[in-house]
Amino acid sequence: MNSCPRCQSEQSACRVEHEGRDAQGELVWTVYYCTACSFTWRDSEPEESIVYAKRDAFSRVDLNKQYPVVMPPPNRD
């Protein structure tokens, strides 16, 4: 894990939340939490979710920007 896949905060801003281990105790996956943007991810998720460059632009966060709408409104069609 190099940096947050959502806001690109440095690794020092991200902490390990949980380590998933198999029956032999081998590490299988790790869940990280970004203290800058509150994003949580597991390192075994698809790259489209956990690699900043591959994430949809809508799913990225710029910590220097104001976001008047946090979540898109529900589809009321």
Ligand SMILES: [Zn+2]
């Ligand atoms: Zn972040």
